[in-house]
Amino acid sequence: MPLSNLQLEGDGRIVPATDDELIESLLIDEKCEMHVVADPGQTVGCISNEESSSGIAQLESLEGLLQSRNKEAGSDKLNARLEYIKKMLQKVKEEQRLRLACGSPYCSSAYLIVDSQCCDQHDKLLHIDEKLQCVIPLQETVPSLAPSLSESHFNQSGSAGECSHSSDNPVAGGSTSSAVTTKPDFSKLKGEICLDNLSIKELHETFKATFGRETTVxxxxxxxxxxxxGLTNxxxxxxxxxxxxxxxLVKKENEEISNCMDGSYAEDQPIGNQKDLLTSLNQLDYHQVVPEKRLxxxxxxxxxGSDDHQTEQRAAKRVRKPTKRYIEELSEVEPKESNGRLMNLAKNSGHGLISLKSHVRPVRNVILGGRTVVTRLDSLGGYGIQVPCVSRVRRSRPRKNFMALLKFNPSGMGTEAMLVKKVHGDHSFPPDDEKESRVFLKANSTPEHVVHQKFNPSGTGTEATSIKKAFGDHSFPPDDGKESRVLKVISTPEHVHHQGDACHCLLDLKEVSEYERGVDLVVFIGMPEKDKQFSVMSAIGLGHNMELKCMNSSGDSDDNVVTVPTPKGGIRRKHHRAWTLTEVMKLVEGVSSYGAGRWSEIxxxxxxxxxxxxxxxxKDKWRNLLKASLAQTPQDNGMNSRKNTGAMPIPAPILLKVRELAEMQAQVLPNLSSTKIAGSPRKNVHEKQTGFL
DNA sequence: ATTAGGG
DNA sequence: CCCTAAT
Structure with a gap:
């Protein structure tokens, strides 16, 4: 449990329970259970009335976690635990359902007060490992008589604001200490809890109540x-x-709270904490804004959508908890660019908060360049479990191999078709996050159809932008604030199967490395025959809710659009298009007619x-022409001086004209400024142009 | 949204 | 060609 935790703690992130951590903890717990007979009953602060349903969420989350973990670890213990938890979950659910049925909406408002205090040094964590197993057991003596957690001792009598902090108030039931028997009691979580006031033991109890397991941390x-x-989540x-x-922030006139406020943590407040605080506050806002509609x-x-997997298994559906994404976003915000992120967040989700858009969109129509493309979403491998608190980092990637079905329509004019798959539909937010929404064109897996980075020597930057552009900039940096990884896949002819007018490209990405599969976007770039225009329709499934984006760079009506191996050996840039003579002439004509600088006009x-x-x-071309024309010495005729360039030589006449125009305009402007400004100064220039070629 | 320029 | 700054 070392590094993962440490790091997380270290950077002050609010990345709470990452699956790793949890698992680690679980494992540790298992190890320690024997020794740690129990965290003696501790006062958990104050608990007011009624238990909450938070437990369910927790259980579910945990369950999800376990499930996901099981796949990897296949630990029997975990399985056992999972089973147990499932049971518990059902139980709790049942209870809750009954309760709800009774129409007793206990909207008990509990307040959890968490200070930003951060007295503990991270270094401590470094030693946790060693200490964990031996030290913990020794901690405090506690009334073994403490009632079990499952029994709610904090009866309704306690006012919500109350915070019985007394340590003599046995709360935790050490009795339930055994791992498997640990029964989460969320009732304890209700009411105000001033975590700051809690001792480690108390925290342990609370922890137990929250997660249904003990911790030795x-x-x-x-x-x-x-x-x-956990609660927040x-x-x-x-x-x-x-x-x-x-x-x-003071909840009540509670003495307890007061206590919280003073001494205890006021002092040492590491920098890192501010971040947490900030994040927490954000969450607070969120929660407040998204009021209780659950009951x-x-x-x-x-x-x-973030918990579909678990949800479906349960009768009662949860109403909604802060999405994983939300958590991620928050945790993402703190670092440096918190501003931008926040802004984006707010901007995107109109409410400034999580947008509840569903992540699963089986069928979707995407309009591209006026064309409508249907995207289909397949879920080939139900994979992906939500964890209580998601870490920023994509911990678990879709395991399931997925295939992409590309369907090319002869419709558009695009030469390159791209499909972008958003693996995690839940990452949507800050779209136009600075252009720096990093794009990693990472595609280095074996399949030939997966383009290697080197394939695109020009650099990722270009690619990235291309993609963004292709998507109209709005869709691309998806809604993802964080870095987006893009897997670029080029569908080679072999993978494209024509079907009438449409082509189907079946991509089997099973060979794609894990890394690739964790990408946020998969861009399929198809470049069949030269003139074939096509759009892409695709379906990709990874079990995760993913969003498919289809893109068809409908801007390019010709061949070499994407990466083009030049006949002469070189590999040209993705979007480079050789200027044809006619184009050049048009350009010249345009400049002569409208003047250099009126490029949009031209x-x-x-x-x-x-x-x-x-x-x-x-503009660029003109610049080049100009340069060429100037460099070009008078006597050189016929062709541009440059000889062995793959580039098409520009006829001298044209260069000449270019120079003429340049000179003329340069001269004309100053002199005929009035004329120019007034009307159409370009016309006269035009006369001169005509006649060459 | 366009332009102008630098890279 | 891309990117950015300035308009």
């Missing part, structure tokens, strides 16, 4: 974070006023049919 901060995150949040306490519609169908009027030429291209 002694790091207070860690515990607090975990707990708070649960659907309970909506019902619970989660209050992150800093130094100001009203207990069975409300949850579209959050583009529109002269290059209307050349969609791939942008005004910038024109």
């Amino acid at each position: 002694k790091d207070k901060q860690w515990l607090k974070r975990r707990i708070s995150m 649960s659907c309970d949040v909506s019902v619970t006023s989660f209050i992150i306490k800093d130094n100001k 009203e519609n207990p069975s409300l169908d949850d579209n959050s 583009k529109r009027l002269e290059f209307a049919s050349y969609s791939y030429r942008t005004s910038v291209d024109l």
Whole structure:
């Protein structure tokens, strides 16, 4: 449990329970269980009334975690645990359902107060490993008589604001210490809990109550974070006023709280904590904004999508908890670019908060360049489990091999068709996040159809932008704030099967490395026959909710669009298009007619049919022409001085004209400024142009 | 959204 | 060609 935790802690992220951590903890727990007979009953602070349903969420989350983990570890223990948890979950659910049925919506508002304190040094964690097993057991003596956790001792009598902090208030039931028997009692989580005031033991209890398992971690901060995150992550949040306490937030007139505020943590407040606090506050906001609607519609169908897998197995559906994505976003925000992220977040999800859009979109129509493409979403391998708290990092990748079905339609004009698959539909947010939404064109797996990086020597930057552009910039940096990894796949002819007018490209990506499969986007670039225009339709399934984006670079009406091996050996840049003589002439004509600088005009009027030429291209080209023309010495005729260039030589006459124009315009401008500005100064220039070639 | 320039 | 700054 070392590094993963440490690092997480270290960077002050709010990445709470990562699966790794949890598992680690679980494992450790298992190891320690024998020794740690129990965390003696501890006062968990104050618990007010009614238990919450948070437990369910927790269980589910845990379950999910376990499930996912099991795949990898295949640990029997885990399995056992999983079973247990499942049972517990059902139980809890049942209870809750009954409760709900009774119409007793316990909207008990519990307040969890978490200070930002961060007294523990991260270094401590470094030693946890060693200490864990021996030290913990020795901690504190506790009333063994402490009631079991499962029994709620904090009866309703306690006011919500109350925070019985007394340590003599046996809360935890050491009795339930055995791993398998550990029974999470969420009732304890209700009411106000001032984590700051809790001792490690208490935190342990709380932890146990929250996660249904014990922990031996002694790091207070860690515990607090975990707990708070756990709670936050649960659907309970909506019902619970989660209050992150800093130094100001005071829930009640509670003495306890007061205590919390003063001494205890006020002092050492590592920098890293601020971040957490910030994040927490954000969460708070979120929760407050997304109020409790859970009780009203207990069975409300949850579209959050992030927990589908688990959800489907349960009768009662959770209403919705902060999405994994949400968590991720938050945890993502803190670092440096918090500003941007936040902005984006807010901007994107109109509400400034998580957008509840469903992540699963079996069928989707995407309009590309006026064309509508249908994308189909396949889920070939139900994989992907939600974990309580998702770490920023994509821990578990789709395991299932997936195949992509590409279907090319002869429709468009695009030469390159791209399909972008968003593996995790849940990462949507900050779209236009700075252009730096990194794109990793990482495709180095064996299959030939998977393009290697080297395939695109020009550099990722170009590729990235291309992709972005292809997608119209809106869709590409998906809604993903974090880095997006893109897997670029080029469908080679062999993989393309024609079917009437359409081509189907079946890609079997089973060979794609894990890494690749974890990408956020998969771009399929098809470049069949030269003139074949096509769009792409595709279906990719990974079990994860993924979104498919189809892209068809409908801008290019010609061949070499994507990566083009030049006849002469070189590999040309993706979007490079050799300028044809006619194009050049058009350019010249345009310049002569409208003047250099009016590129948008020229583009529109002269290059209307050349969609791939942008005004910038024109400008650049003109610049080049100019340069060439100037470099070109008078006597050189026939061809451009440059000889062995793959580039098409530009006829001297044209260069001449270019120079003329350049000179003329350069001269004309100053002199005829008035004229120019007033009307159409270009016309006269035009006269001169005509006649060459 | 366009331009102008640098890379 | 790409990217960015300035308009």
